[in-house]
Amino acid sequence: MKPNLLRQNRIQRASFAILCVVTLFSSLESVNAQSVCLPAPRLLTTMPMGGQTGSTIEVTITGQNLDAAEDLIFSHPGITSKKQVDANGQPIPLKYEVTIATDCPTGIHEAYVMTRLGVSSSRVFTVSKRPEVVRTKPNTTLETAMLLEVNSLCNAVMTKQSIDYYTFNAEKNQRIVVDCGAEGIDSKLKPVLIVADENGGDLLVERRGGAIDFTAPETATYVIKVHDLTYNGGAEYFYRLSLQELSPDEQVERLPSIQLVNSFSWPPSQYTEETLEAETEPNNQSIEAQQISLPCLISGNFYPAADVDTFEFEAKKGEVWWVEVASERMGRQTDPFVLVQHVGKEGEQEKLTDIAELNDIPSPVKVSSNGYSYDGPPYNAGSTDVLGKVEIKEDGIHRLQLRDLFGGTRNDPSNDYRLIIRKANPDFALVGWALHMNLRNGDRNALSKPLALRGGTTMPIEVVVVRRDGFDGEIDIEMTGLPTGVSATGLKIPAGQSRGILLVTAEVQAPRGLSQASVLGKALINDQNVVRPCSMASMQWPVVNAAQEIPSPRLLTQVPVSVCEIEGAPVSIAAAEDKVWKVLEGETLTIPLAHTHRCDFSGAIISLKTYGAGFEKVPSFDAPLNKATSEAVLDLKTLKTPPGEYTIAFYGSAVAKYQDCLEAVAEAEKALADAKAEVEKLSKESLELAEVAKTVTGDDKPIAEKNVQESNAKLKTAQAEVVAAEKKLKAATVRAKPKDIVDIVVSKPIRIRVKPAGKS
Structure with a gap:
């Protein structure tokens, strides 16, 4: 398919997908959303959202279920905090004094809070080298505009249905870059930036989230206007406004930004830019093609609009090359497309034969069709970048064209890319997330799910893999650095498959604790043991109704895991004995299960399915929610499970009558x-x-x-204290009133050894 037809096809598919989603949401409007997932602590905002190295600042936080919030913790030891206290020395709720060390690295860090329920979800906290201020007064008119110094940063919250005004002074021909950190620091704001003259007359406008590169025509006072694309605002619409002076030839560097989920697969392991070769313009036309030799690593950009970069190389019949392009995974709003052709002759005319069209890295697993967990995860590990194979059919010159499929409307010199052409280097990249429930009864949740474990809980983490250059082997998953009383069991990603499950279990008596964990994948590639880190992802915001808000996941910089002692899991399911269960190939294994209930449930049974390669086709079976035992019957003859060592777990969903706090x-x-x-x-x-x-x-x-x-x-x-105490008791009683909440229930992992038939 030619690129222009491919582009038209993709637009049509996107339009149809949007229509399907709108139709689905409309059909569900009358269905009441069901409460899902037990309460979890979530850090939603910090003010300010960052600070300067070597400074001490006051930070106020907000969130969900932050009862008895303790330490405000950061992902880098160079950022520390202590609670603010009042005149009587008593801690002020949700206020902290944060100190940023002079040698703390600049850029994106994360903040989270330890609470009665464990560790919260995180929020981005950015460190800079420049002076920072916090806007404290309304500035929604030109007359109330806030004066900013050049080479400074301002932390603010967008005023709803308004425009925020700022002013700055600039000398004639002084180059000032105005940037607004928003979506890149977890904000819901879609910023529109305007630089105006001192009377408010617009000079430059940026509506797509870019920076404004402004050179002052005269020595004067200039105005900056900031507003949301749809004039929304409020506490969750925060931003960091940057004014930076640059020399005429200096390259613009955007404010630091989070990484989206699909960036986990870039760069390849052992990637280095030491051999980086620059794309040379002009190279749009075939007669201008840049001559390269393979293998190669090229740096270029999709600029100006409609740019097509053309490269030529020699290759021999039978050679196999792998082509990888990174651009979207580097944070650019691009959609790379590669066309490879053999260049021959037909008389005096050039004869071009298409041998490969490469476009998009597909998601390793089916993604939810409507943005929340409906028929798949609300996370997309695929990318619009390129990763594919080129098989050379005949000797000679080959031409590679690289373009941005939607580059005709994008005229941004920062839309750079990396092009790699290499011999096969089999490898893999992993990403995981706390498993979401697949409900089709009107639930529209897409929640951030911190690894805050209750005693007796097993939390499932879905791990998916992008395989490189033909690697098709099995991958073992493990998690290290866990708190006392917590263990992790990786149910491997089988050969040829793209999904595995990691089960994180807190023992019933596990003490309260917090630690930073690591998730790893291990595989055998070309007789070598290969270990790769697994990135973790989470929702930026807890979306309770995806019909009204699009979920937005991102990668995490750390994996904090905590245990709370104050609550246990509503129900724990485990094998009656903690042992390796042995069975002969082709026979039936019956495993007695023990249930520990800590609350009542709506319904008398839970329907259980099975995690674990070799046993995932076990038919679902019912277990009682009002009895202490049940049993699982595994028919290995029907399953055709071969001899070997296996780990499985049973899972389902149950509606607990949860009593909060x-x-x-x-x-x-x-x-x-x-x-x-x-x-x-x-x-x-x-x-x-x-x-x-x-x-x-x-x-x-x-x-x-x-x-x-x-x-x-x-x-x-x-x-008066009696009256206040009565009100507190009433509020606590209302809060503790049983509420129907559906959640995932996963058994403690069970080990099975299948022996060859005929052996005792």
Whole structure:
């Protein structure tokens, strides 16, 4: 398919997909969304969103389920915090004093909070070398515009249905780059940037998230306007506005940004740019083709608009080359396309024979068709970049054309790429995420799911692989660096498949703890043991209704894992004995299961399926939710499971009658009892003092009356405390009232040894 036809086809498919999603959402409008996933702590905002090296700043946070928030923790040890305290030395909730070391690396870091339920989801915290300020006053008119210094950063929250105004002073011919960090720092803001004259007349406008490269025509005061593309705003629409002076020939560097999920597969292992060769323009036409020799690593960019970069090389029949292009995975809004042709002769005319069209790295697994977890994960590990094979059919000159399929509307010199042409180097890249539920009954959640484990919980992590250059072997998954009482069991990615499951289990009695974990994949490639890191991804925001908001996942820089002691899993399922279960090939294995219930459930049974290669075709079976035992029957004759060592787990979903923060009820009851006891004590004391005051005469009379007044004042305060305690108890009781919440239930991993038939 020629590129222009391919482009038209993709537009048609995209339009049809959008129509399908709109139709689906419309059909579900009448269905009530079901509450899914037990409460988890989530850090939603920090203000400011970053700071300068060598500074100490005040940071205020907001989030979900941040009860008893403790330390504000950062992904780099060069950023530390302590709680802010009031005049009486008492901690101020959700306020911290954050210190950034002078040698702390600049760029993207992450912040998260330890709470009663464990570690929260993270929020980006950016470190810079430049002075930073926080906007504290409204600036929604030209008259109230905030003055900014050049070479500084301003942290702010977008004002809803308004424009935020700033001013700066510039000398004639001074080059100023105005940039707005938003989506790249987890914000929901889609910024529109405008540089205007001092009267507010627009000079330059950027509506697609880019920076404005502005050279002042005169020495004057200039205006910056910032607003959301749809004029939305609020606490989740934060941004960092940057003004930076550059010399005329200096390259623009954008503000640091998060990495999207698909960037996990770039760069290849052992990648280095030491042999990088620059693309040389002009090379759009065949007569201008840049001559290269293979293998090669080329740096270029899709610029100007409609740019086509053409390269020629010699190759021999039977050779196999792998072509990889990275651009979208480097954070660029591009869609690379590669066409490889053999260049021959037909008389005096050039004869071109297409031998390969390469486009898009497909997702390793089927992605959800509507943005949330419906018929697949709400994460896309595929990319619009290129990774494919070129088989040479005959000797001679070959021409490679590289273009951005939608580059006709993009005129951005920062849209660079890397082109690699190499002999086969079999390898793999991994990414994982906390598994989401596949519900089709109106649930539209796409939630950030921190690895905050309750005792007795097994949390499943879905791990997928992008395979390189023909590698097709099995991959073992493991997780290290876990807290005490937590273990991880990797259910391997089988040969030829693209998905595996990692099970993270907290023992029932696991102590409260937090650690930084690592996830790894191990494989045998060309008789060599190969170990590769597994990136982890999470949702930027907990989306409760994907019909109204598009989920936006990203990669994490760290993998914090925590255990809370205060709550246990609603139900834990495990084999009755912790051992290796042995069975002969082709026979039936019955595994007794033990259930530990910690709450009531809606419904009497849970339907269980099976994780684990060799056993994933076990028919689903029912287990009781009101009994302490059940059993799983595995028919190896039907499954045709070959001899070997296996690890499996059973999983399903159940609706728990969850009681949130139950311990708060007991604490509130005790506080109310103590307050009532104090009232009773002070009431008795006041009566006694009043009786004494009646009998006292002379100079002692005023003293006695004063004692009565003071006692009555204490009594009044104590009575107010009773009222407050009653309100707290009522709120705690309402919060602890059982609520139907559906969640994933996964058994503790079970080990099985299948022996060859005929052996005891």
